[in-house]
Amino acid sequence: MSLLLRFYPIIPLCSLCLRGEMILKRMMVMSQISITVDNLHKKMGATLALKGITTRFEPARLHGIIGPDGAGKTTFIRILVGLLTPNQGSIQFYQGEQPIAFQSIRPKIAYMPQQQSLYADLSVGEHLDFFKDMYVIPSEVYITRRAELLRLTRMEPFQDRVAGKLSGGMYKKLGLMCALLQSPDVVFLDEPTNGVDPISRREFWELLYRLLQQKILVIISTAYMDEAERCSRVHVLEEGRILSTGEPRSILKRENVDNFEDFFVKYSERVKP
Amino acid sequence: MxxxxxxxxxxxxxxxxxxxxxxxxxxxxxxxxxxxxxxxxxxxxxDFNVRDVQLNIADRDNTRASRQFLQQFSSSQYFKLKHVKPGENVRRDLDQERIKGVLIIEPGFGRAVGAKQPTTVQLLLDGADNSTVGIIIGYVAGIQKAVQQKLYGERKIMPLQMKSRFLFNQEQxxxxxxxxxxxxxxxxxxxxxxxxxxxxxxxxxxxxxxxxxxxxxxxxxxxxxxxxxxxxxxxxxxxxxxxxxxxxxxxxxxxxxxxxxxxxxxxxxxxxxxxxxxxxxxxxxxxxxxxxxxxxxxxxxxxxxxxxxxxxxxxxxxxxxxxxxxxxxxxxxxxxxxxxxxxxxxxxxxxxxxxxxxxxxxxxxxxxxxxxx
Known part of the structure; x- marks a missing residue:
């Protein structure tokens, strides 16, 4: 049910006849977002944070940008969500096959920053109310959506707790809820599991998989190498460059390593012999 | 949208x-x-209005006229007078920042006033604190005018007189x-x-x-x-x-x-x-x-x-x-x-x-x- 929420006006239609189902399918393909990134350069102060990134984010997949701290993950994501402007290179969003202007896709982008970004003195419920207004979500839609998200994240009992008193895992879940409130087409999560205990991390990933059932584009960054294999596409970032991109398994096979930790160890040995 | x-x-x-x-x-x-x-x-x-200014007095004349003169000072409410004993250093309190000025009346003041002759009185002021002293000068000018009338009589009426009135803030x-x-x-x-x-x-x-x-x-x-x-x-x-x-x-x-x-x-x-x-x-x-x-x-x-x-x-x-x-x-x-x-x-x-x-x-x-x- 949750995955169809965005298309709820179409649901009665598709129950009528087969043609409706086809329309629904085509609509889903139509609204699917993909992104191509071409030769992205970004200078942060004196250092060149991104040194020519070229890659592609395919629709309806869970993409992982993995790399150690300082690789440029946050800078890359901030450019993708329009919070930073690249010095060189371009980003193109596509809706289906059609190129689409960033300004028109922007309202359907959800973003969860890496650093703490919620209001310590506002409660879980007040956060949701606030972001409902920011995204201008109609009240009827909001009520169902809010209940659904609270159930999914198992945060129902904590609605009145202020963000400053939430545990690390719950804090991240609240951040995710705020981002997902508007039923986005693209979701950017910058190190969402950073500093979260292993059990909460697994719980968080389960949430992400449910999110993916809605056939939306999810881009996540992480410095935890074990999380790379949970993604359907991986973009390995190191010192502002993409080292490798593709399915996690095929990357490991290609590089002849067992896991991504070995991948980075092998890479650093190759760079400074 | x-x-x-x-x-x-x-x-x-x-x-x-x-x-x-x-x-x-x-x-x-x-x-x-x-x-x-x-x-x-x-x-x-x-408070810009300076009140109770400490003033040391060295009245070396000590006549009726000099006492009348000092009377005018103390009744003005602006000054607190303290007489210095003869022989004492008149400037010491001034140097130690305890007072703002010293008023010295030399002998012969009373005699000159009696004879309706011009005479002088010396006022030493602490110039280091020019804002307070500036205000004191203003007070002294008023007192001088009043004391002149008292000691020399109404004889010297000034033909040109400035009459000031404060608007807006009458009491300053x-x-x-x-x-x-x-x-x-x-x-x-x-x-x-x-x-x-x-x-x-x-x-x-x-x-x-x-x-x-x-x-x-x-x-x-x-x-x-x-x-x-x-x-x-x-x-x-x-x-x-x-x-x-x-x-x-x-x-x-x-x-x-x-x-x-x-x-x-x-x-x-x-x-x-x-x-x-x-x-x-x-x-x-x-x-x-x-x-x-x-x-x-x-x-x-x-x-x-x-x-x-x-x-x-x-x-x-x-x-x-x-x-x-x-x-x-x-x-x-x-x-x-x-x-x-x-x-x-x-x-x-x-x-x-x-x-x-x-x-x-x-x-x-x-x-x-x-x-x-």
Missing amino acids: SEVFRWSRAFSVARKEVRHVWRDPFTLAWSIGLPLILVIFFGYAI SSQWFIVPGLVVIVVGLLSILLTALTVAREWENGSMELLLSTPVKPLEIILGKLAPYLVIVLISAGLVYLIARFQFGIPFRGSHLLFVGGVILFLTLCLAQGLLISVITRQQQLAMMLSFISGLLPTLLLSGFIFPIESMPKFFYYFTYILAPRWFMVISRGLFLKGAGIYELAEPLLMLLLLNIILVVVAIKSFKQDMEP
């Missing part, structure tokens, strides 16, 4: 801001405490002069400080990053965040007004409507200044420091609050033209004491409006929509 300005979003930002203020007693304490402290401090501590009360100026300080400092802190807090807290990634417009953030502080500072200004009227008994002779208009004009200008500071610093501590410096120093020193603008060097005199507190000071004093109308206040009002527009436009333009440093 995302391009339109929505009042609902600005309102929601404002509601969130009110919650912050309500849950953080610091802000409310500032907005009530600062006006009270400033008014008590400036209203009671600063310092509080009447200071307290209307405090409105300027309280409104200016509070609105700059509170705004600078609230936007800087949003940056420091990291929430600005999340906020900027939503479809909310910068103008919606600005209006929503500043509106609650507009109300808070208006209440603080009202508090100063009430204290001025009912605690200090200062008259308000002008139009209240014009006053509210002037306050809002000056207030929005200061909000824009605070916004500009926080946009530049993005840090609460730095924002606080800059707010204090830029909100307090020009108002205290260059607005005519205490030091007259007319006697400043040319450069500073014209420099004050770009300082909003200077213009609002004229408006506040004009409305409280002089009952000035819109025509008399046209120049300061127009200058305030001009500076307001410039600062508001600059502040809004410089408000970042992204995370670029």
Whole structure:
């Protein structure tokens, strides 16, 4: 049910006849977002944070940008969500096959920053109310959506707790809820599991998989190498460059390593012999 | 869909801001405490009218005339006289900063007065403290005139006489002069400080990053965040007004409507200044420091609050033209004491409006929509 929420006006239609189902399918393909990134350069102060990134984010997949701290993950994501402007290179969003202007896709982008970004003195419920207004979500839609998200994240009992008193895992879940409130087409999560205990991390990933059932584009960054294999596409970032991109398994096979930790160890040995 | 300005979003930002203020007693304490402290401090501590000046007397003549002369001094209420014993060093107390002056009457004073001959009395003053001494000189001139009539009789009537009458502040009360100026300080400092802190807090807290990634417009953030502080500072200004009227008994002779208009004009200008500071610093501590410096120093020193603008060097005199507190000071004093109308206040009002527009436009333009440093 949750995955169809965005298309709820179409649901009665598709129950009528087969043609409706086809329309629904085509609509889903139509609204699917993909992104191509071409030769992205970004200078942060004196250092060149991104040194020519070229890659592609395919629709309806869970993409992982993995790399150690300082690789440029946050800078890359901030450019993708329009919070930073690249010095060189371009980003193109596509809706289906059609190129689409960033300004028109922007309202359907959800973003969860890496650093703490919620209001310590506002409660879980007040956060949701606030972001409902920011995204201008109609009240009827909001009520169902809010209940659904609270159930999914198992945060129902904590609605009145202020963000400053939430545990690390719950804090991240609240951040995710705020981002997902508007039923986005693209979701950017910058190190969402950073500093979260292993059990909460697994719980968080389960949430992400449910999110993916809605056939939306999810881009996540992480410095935890074990999380790379949970993604359907991986973009390995190191010192502002993409080292490798593709399915996690095929990357490991290609590089002849067992896991991504070995991948980075092998890479650093190759760079400074 | 995302391009339109929505009042609902600005309102929601404002509601969130009110919650912050309500849950953080610091802000409310500032907005009530600062006006009270400033008014008590400036209203009671600063008094330009010097009273009870300590004066040492060396009456080496000690005649009826010299005693009459001194009588005039002590009955003026301005001076406290202390006779120095013969042979004692008359200047010692002056050197030790215990007194402000020494009055020396040489022998022969009484004789000269009796013979209606001209004579002199010496007054040594502590020139190191020129502001107090300047006031003393004024008192002495008055006493001299009175004593002359008493000792030499009405014979020397001066054909040309200057008759002064003080308008607006008949009793020359310092509080009447200071307290209307405090409105300027309280409104200016509070609105700059509170705004600078609230936007800087949003940056420091990291929430600005999340906020900027939503479809909310910068103008919606600005209006929503500043509106609650507009109300808070208006209440603080009202508090100063009430204290001025009912605690200090200062008259308000002008139009209240014009006053509210002037306050809002000056207030929005200061909000824009605070916004500009926080946009530049993005840090609460730095924002606080800059707010204090830029909100307090020009108002205290260059607005005519205490030091007259007319006697400043040319450069500073014209420099004050770009300082909003200077213009609002004229408006506040004009409305409280002089009952000035819109025509008399046209120049300061127009200058305030001009500076307001410039600062508001600059502040809004410089408000970042992204995370670029």
